Amino acid sequence: MRQSQMFGKTIREAPKDSILPSHKFLYQGGFIRESAAGRYYFLPLGWRVHDKIRTVIKKEMDRAGAQEMITPVLHPITLWKESNRTSSVGFELMKVEDRNGTEFVLGGTAEEMLVDLVRKFSISYKDLPFTLYQFSVKFRDELRARGGLLRLREFVMKDAYSFHATEEDFKKEYEKMRETYSTIFRNLGLETIVVESDNGYIGGEYCHEFVVESDAGESRFLTTDDDSYAAHEDVAKFQKYQGDADEEEMARKDVEGKGVIGVAELAKFLNIPVEKTTKTILFETEKGEVIAAAVNGIYDINEVKLKNIVGCVELSLARSEVVEKVTRAKVGYAGILNLSKEVKIIMDDSLRGRKNFECGANRTDYHSININFGRDVPEPERFYDIALAKEGYLSVEGKPLVAKKGIEVGNIFQLGFHYSSKMKGAHFIDRNGDQKHYYMGCYGIGLARTMATIVEMYHDEKGIMWPGIAAPFRVHLIEIKSQKSEVRSAAETLYEELLAKGIEVLYDDRDDKTAGEKFADADLIGIPWRVVVSEKTLEQNSVEVKARNSREVVLVLLEEIQNKFS
Numbered sequence: 001m002r003q004s005q006m007f008g009k010t011i012r013e014a015p016k017d018s019i020l021p022s023h024k025f026l027y028q029g030g031f032i033r034e035s036a037a038g039r040y041y042f043l044p045l046g047w048r049v050h051d052k053i054r055t056v057i058k059k060e061m062d063r064a065g066a067q068e069m070i071t072p073v074l075h076p077i078t079l080w081k082e083s084n085r086t087s088s089v090g091f092e093l094m095k096v097e098d099r100n101g102t103e104f105v106l107g108g109t110a111e112e113m114l115v116d117l118v119r120k121f122s123i124s125y126k127d128l129p130f131t132l133y134q135f136s137v138k139f140r141d142e143l144r145a146r147g148g149l150l151r152l153r154e155f156v157m158k159d160a161y162s163f164h165a166t167e168e169d170f171k172k173e174y175e176k177m178r179e180t181y182s183t184i185f186r187n188l189g190l191e192t193i194v195v196e197s198d199n200g201y202i203g204g205e206y207c208h209e210f211v212v213e214s215d216a217g218e219s220r221f222l223t224t225d226d227d228s229y230a231a232h233e234d235v236a237k238f239q240k241y242q243g244d245a246d247e248e249e250m251a252r253k254d255v256e257g258k259g260v261i262g263v264a265e266l267a268k269f270l271n272i273p274v275e276k277t278t279k280t281i282l283f284e285t286e287k288g289e290v291i292a293a294a295v296n297g298i299y300d301i302n303e304v305k306l307k308n309i310v311g312c313v314e315l316s317l318a319r320s321e322v323v324e325k326v327t328r329a330k331v332g333y334a335g336i337l338n339l340s341k342e343v344k345i346i347m348d349d350s351l352r353g354r355k356n357f358e359c360g361a362n363r364t365d366y367h368s369i370n371i372n373f374g375r376d377v378p379e380p381e382r383f384y385d386i387a388l389a390k391e392g393y394l395s396v397e398g399k400p401l402v403a404k405k406g407i408e409v410g411n412i413f414q415l416g417f418h419y420s421s422k423m424k425g426a427h428f429i430d431r432n433g434d435q436k437h438y439y440m441g442c443y444g445i446g447l448a449r450t451m452a453t454i455v456e457m458y459h460d461e462k463g464i465m466w467p468g469i470a471a472p473f474r475v476h477l478i479e480i481k482s483q484k485s486e487v488r489s490a491a492e493t494l495y496e497e498l499l500a501k502g503i504e505v506l507y508d509d510r511d512d513k514t515a516g517e518k519f520a521d522a523d524l525i526g527i528p529w530r531v532v533v534s535e536k537t538l539e540q541n542s543v544e545v546k547a548r549n550s551r552e553v554v555l556v557l558l559e560e561i562q563n564k565f566s
Contacts, residue, residue, distance in 0.1 A: 001044075001473070001505070001506050001507065002507050002509050003506055003507060003508040003509060003510055004509050004510045004511075006030075006044060006045070006506070007043065007044055008030035008031070008033075008043035008044055008045060008046075009030055010028060010029055010030050010521045010524055010525070011027075011028055011030075012028065013028075014027060014028055015027050015034070018148065019147070020147050020148060020150065020216050020452075020456065021216075021455060021456060021459050022147070022148055022149065022150070022216070022451075022452035022453070022455035022456045022459075023147055023148025023149070023150075023452070024148075025455055025459055025463050025464050025524065025526075026046065026148060026149065026451075026452070026455060026464075027148070028463075028524055029045065029463060029464060029524045029525045029526070030043055030045050030046075030525070031043055031045045031046030031049065031472075032046045032148070032149065037145045037153070038142060038145030038151070038152045038153030038154065039152065039153055039154045040148075040149065040152070040448070042448075045472045045525065046451075046472075048472035048473070049451055049466070049470055049471070049472050050156070050447055050448070050451060052469065052470045052471070052472070053188065053447050053450055053451055053454075053470055054135055054156075054158070054447060056184060056187050056188055056469060056470075057135075057158050057184055057445060057447070058135075058158075060180050060183050060184045060187070061133050061158070061160065061180065063180075064131070064176055064177070064180045065131065066131040066132065066133045066160055067130065067131065067132055067133070068132075068133055068134065068135075069132050069133070069134055070134050070135075070136060071107070071110050071113045071114070071117070071134060071136060072113070073106065073107060073136065073137055074096065074104035074105070074106065074107075075104060075105045075106075075107045075110070075112060075113055076102070076103075076104060076105075077095065077103040077104060077105050079112035079113065079115075079116055079423070080093070080105050080112055082112065082422055082423045082424070083111070083112050083418075083419055083422045083423060084422065085112070086105075087313065093105055093106075093108070093141065094106040094139050094141050106139035107136070107138060107139065108138055108139055108140050109138070109159060109442070109444070110134070110136070110159055110161070111161065111415065111419050111440075111442060112419065112423065114132060114161040115419050115420060115423050115426045115438075115440075116423070117132075118163060118426070118438070119423065119425045119426045119427075122429075123163075123427075123428040123429070123438075124428055124429045124430075125165050125428060125429065125430050125431055127428070128163055128164055128165045128169070128428060128438075129162060129163060129164045129165070129169055129170075129173060130162070130163055131160055131161065131162040131163075131173060132160065132161055132162075132163075133158060133159065133160035133161070133443075134158070134159060134160075135156055135157070135158050135447070136156065136157065136159070137154060137155070137156055137157075138154070138155055138156070138157045138159075139153065139154055140152070140153055140154075141153060147216065147452070148452055149448040149449060149451060149452035150216070150217075150218075150407065150449055150452050150453075151218070152446075152448060152449075155446055155447070155448045155449070156446075156447045156448065157444055157445065157446050157447070158444065158445045158447065159442065159443070159444045160177070160442065160443040160444070161440060161441070161442050161443075162177075162440060162441040162442070162443075163438045163439075163440055164438065164439040164440070164441075165428065165430065165436065165438075165439065166439060167416070167439050169439070170414070170416075170439045170440070170441055173441060174412060174414060174441055177412050177441070177443045178194060178208065178412060181210050181410050181412065181443070181445070182194070182210070184410075184445070185210060185212075185409060185410065185450075187469060188450065188454060188467065188469060188470055189454060189457065189458065189467035189469070189470070190212050190409065190450070190453060190454065190457060191212065192210040192211060192212055192409065192410075193210075193211045193212075193213060193221070193223065193227070193230050193404075193406065194208050194209075194210060194211075194230065195208060195209045195210075195211050195219070195221045195223075195230045195231060195232055195406075196208055196230065196231035196232060196235055196236075197209040197219075197221075197231070197232040197234065197235060197408075197411065198232060198234040198235050198304050198308070199413055199414075204413050204414045204415040204416055204418050204442075205414055205416060206413075206414050207411055207412060207413040207414065208411065208412050209221075209232065209408045209410070209411045210408070210409050210410040210411065210412075211230075211406035211407065211408050211409070212406055212407045212409055212453050212456075212457065213404055213405070213406045214405065214406055214407050214453070214456050214457065215405055216407060216456050217405050217406040217407035217408065218405075218407075218408075219232060219405065219406045219407065219408045220232070220233045220403065220404075220405055221233060221236070221403075221404055221405075221406065222236045222238075222389050222390075222391065222393075222401040222402065222403055222404070223401070223402055223404060224395055224397075224399040224400065224401065224402065225399070225400070225402060226399065228395075228397065228399065229395045229396075229397065229399070229401075231389070233302075233388065233389060233403075234302065234304035234305070235304070235305065236389035236401070237385060237389065237395070237396050238387075238389045238393040238394060238395060238396065238401060239393070239394040239395070239396060239398065240296070240299070240348075240349060240350040240387065241275055241296055241298060241350055242350075242352065242353050243275075243351075243352075243353045243354030243355055243357065244353075244355060245353045245355060247355035247356055248355075249355060249356065249370070249372045249375065250356050250370040251370060252368060252369070252370045252371060252372075252375075252376050253368070253369050253370055254361050254363065254366045254367070254368050254369075255270060255366065255367050255368075255369055256365055256366055257269050257270070257365065257366070257367050258365040259365070260367070261332040261333075263277045263279055263297035263298075266297075266358070266367065267297070270358060270367065270369060272358060272369065274297050274298050275296060275297070275298055276297075276356070276357050276358050276369075277296075277297030277298075277357070277358045277359075278294055278295070278296065278297055278335065278336070278351070278357055278358055278359035278360075278371075279294065279295050279296070279297045279299070279300075279301070280292055280293070280294045280334045280335050280336055280359060280360055281293050281294075281301055281317070281334070282317070282318035282322070282323050282326070282327075282334055282343070283303075283306070283315050283316065283317060283318055284315075284316055284317075284318045284319065284322060285310060285312035285313075285314060285315055286312060286313050286314040287312065289310070289312070289344060290318060290322060290326055290340075290342060290343045290344070291306070291310055291315070291343070291344050291345075291346060292326075292334065292336065292339055292343050292344070292345045292346070293306050293346050293348075293386055294335075294336050294345065294346070294347045294348065294351060294359070295347075295348040295350055295351070295386060295387050296348065296350035296351060296354075296387075297358075298350075299348070299350055299387040299388065300387070300388040300390075301348075301386055301387065301388065302386055302387060302388040302389075303315055305384075305385060305386045305387075305388075306346060306386045309346060309384050309386065310344070310346070325340070326339060326340040326342065326343050327339065327340075327360075327362040328362060328363070329360075329361075329362050329363050329364045329366075330364045330365075332360075333360045333361060333362065333363060333364055333365065333366060333367070334360045334362060335359035335360030335361055335362050335367075335368060336359055336377055337359060337360075337361065337362055337368060337371070337376065337377055338362055339362065345380065346384055346386060347380050347383050347384065348383065348384060348385065348386045348387050349383035349384065349385055350387055351383060352383045354372075354373070355372055356369070356370045356371070356372060357369075357370075357371050357372075358371065359371050359377075389401060390403070391403035407449070407452075407453045407456065408449075409445065409446070409449060409450050409453050410443075410444060410445040410446075410450075411443070411444050412441065412442075412443045412444075413441060413442045413443070413444075414441055415440040415441055415442055416439055416440065417437045417438075417439060417440075418440070419440060420437040420438040420439075420440060421437050426438060451470070454466070454467065454470055458526075459526070462520070462523035462524065463523045463524035463525065463526050464524065464525065464526030465526050465548050465549050466526045466527065466528060466548070467528075468528050471526070471527055471528050472504075472506070472525075472527065473504040473505055473506040473527050474503055474504045474505070474527070474528060474529060474565060475498060475503055475504070475505045475506070475527065475528075475529045475530075475531055475565055476505075476506050476508065476522045476525065476527035476529065476530045476531070477491065477494065477495055477498070477505050477506070477507045477508065477531045477533070478508045478515075478518050478519070478522060478530060478531065478532045478533070479491035479507070479508060479509055479533050479534075480515050480518075480532060480533065480534035480535070481511060481513075481514075481515075482534065482535050484535055486538060487533060487534065487535055487538060488509075490533050490538055490558070491507070491509070491533040492509075494531070494533065494543070494558070494561065495507045497562055498562065498565070501562055501565075503565050506525070506527060508521070508522070515534075522548075523548070526548055527548065528547060528548050528549075529545065529546070529547060529548070529565065530544075530545070530546045530547075530548065531543050531544070531545055531561065532544040532545075532546075537555065540555060541557060541558055541559075542555040542556055542557050542558060543555070543556055543558060543561055544556075545561070545564065
C-alpha cells in the first residue's frame with residue numbers, strides 16, 4: 001500500500017476524552033474514527049489489524065474442530081421470550097420492528113439463534129458433539145461506552161456454541177476451549193490469566209474470563225501469588241471468621257444507641273469485637289421482593305452473589321419507607337430479629353456457629369446483643385456465600401489474596417440445560433430413543449477489545465509497537481525526499497520486490513512530508529520494521545533498517561534486504 005493513496009491520515013491531536021493509550025494511538029494513527037458513542041469506523045489500517053486477529057482466532061478454532069457459520073443479525077424477539085431473556089437483560093436489548101409489525105432484537109449474543117437452528121434438524125446422539133462458531137456484529141445498549149474500543153455498543157465478536165449429550169462430554173470441550181483460547185491470546189502476544197467469573201445474563205452455572213493484567217481494565221479479580229487461584233471479585237471465595245461455638249449463651253439484651261449505626265462505631269460503643277457485630281442490609285428486587293442480607297460485621301455484602309442466590313435481575317437498596325414498614329424502625333437499625341414475614345432472609349456462612357452476637361433490634365435507636373440461634377432467632381436451613389472478597393483475605397486453601405485489575409479479552413461459559421430446557425423442541429434422540437435436552441457451552445472473544453488490549457500492552461510514548469502477527473503491515477518502507485531520481489527509483493524497485501516475495505509493505509512515498517514527519521508517523525503506526533531509502537544509504541548501496549521495538553539502526557545491503565523479511 002502506498003501511503004500517499006491510503007485513506008485515513010495520522011493526526012497529532014488526540015480525542016479529548018482519550019485517557020487510555022489504545023484509544024489515543026489508534027485514533028491518532030488513523031486506525032479508527034468514532035461514529036457515535038460506542039460505535040467506530042475501522043479505517044483501512046484498523047481493519048487490516050482486525051482481520052489479522054480474526055485469522056489467528058479462526059485458525060485455532062478450526063484446529064479445535066469447530067465449524068464456522070453465520071446467523072442473521074436480527075433475532076426474532078419470540079426466541080428471546082422463550083428463554084426469558086427479554087426480561088432478564090431488558091436494559092441491554094435493542095429492538096426493531098419491520099413493516100409487518102414483527103419485533104426483532106439486535107443480537108448481543110446468539111444462544112437462542114443457535115438453539116433455534118439446531119432444533120430445526122432431527123439430531124440424534126450420533127450427531128453429537130459439535131461446536132459452531134461465527135464472526136458477527138453484536139449490539140449492546142451499554143449504559144456507558146468508554147475507553148475507545150474497550151467498551152463498545154457495536155462490535156464484532158467470535159462467538160461459539162457447543163452441543164453435547166452429557167455434562168461429561170461438555171467438560172472435555174470446555175477444557176479444549178480453555179486451551180484453545182490460551183493459545184489464541186498467546187499467539188497474539190497476550191498473556192492471559194484464567195479467572196473464575198459471574199455468568200451474568202448469559203445463563204448457566206459457571207464461567208471463566210481470560211484477563212490480561214492491566215490498569216486499563218475494568219475486571220477486578222483476586223489471585224494468589226502462586227496463581228493457584230484466580231477469581232473475579234464478584235464470585236471470589238475466601239476463608240471466613242467462624243464464631244466460638246463453645247461459648248456459653250448469655251442473656252439477650254437490647255441496648256439504646258441513638259445515632260450509633262456503623263459497625264466500627266457500634267462495636268466501640270457496645271465494647272465488643274467487630275466480629276461480634278452483624279451487618280444487615282435490606283434490598284428490593286425488580287419484582288418488589290424485599291431481601292434482608294446479613295453478614296458478619298467485618299465483611300461487606302457482595303450484591304452479585306446475592307442476586308444470583310435470589311434469582312433476580314435487578315437489586316437495589318430498599319427505600320426508606322420499605323425499611324420502616326418491614327422493620328418498624330428507622331433506617332440503620334435493621335436486624336434478623338422478628339422481621340416481617342414478607343422479607344426473605346439470606347444469611348452469609350460467616351454467621352454459622354456464632355454465639356452471643358449483636359444485630360439490629362428492628363427498633364429505632366436500639367441494638368440487640370447476646371443473640372443466639374435457636375433461642376432468639378431460628379437457625380436457617382442453609383447459609384450462603386454472599387460476602388465480598390478483598391485483598392488480604394485468605395483463599396479457601398489458606399493463601400493470601402492479591403487484588404489485581406485486567407482487561408477481559410475472552411470468556412467461556414457452561415450453559416448446561418439453561419437454554420435447551422426453556423426452548424421447545426431443543427432436544428436430541430438418545431440411544432434408547434428418548435428425547436433429551438442438549439447440554440451446551442458458549443465461548444466468546446471480542447475482536448475490537450482484543451485489538452485495543454494489544455495496544456495497551458505494546459506501546460511506548462511515541463505510539464504503537466505491534467507484534468508481528470497482528471501488525472497491519474510487516475515493513476514500513478520510507479523514502480526520504482531527494483532531488484536525485486535514483487532514490488525514488490530504488491525505493492520503488494524495493495517496494496515491488498518485497499511485494500513480489502509476499503511481504504506486506506506500507507510504502508511512505510509522500511512528497512509533502514519531511515523525514516522527521518515520516519519517522520514520527522512510523523513510530524505512531526507501529527509497524528514492526530522500518531526500512532529507509534535515502535541519498536545517504538544509497539551511497540553505500542544500502543538501506544537503514546530499524547525494528548520498532550529497538551533503538552538500533554543498521555545498514556543492510558540492497559541485495560540482502562529481501563532475505564531479511566522472508
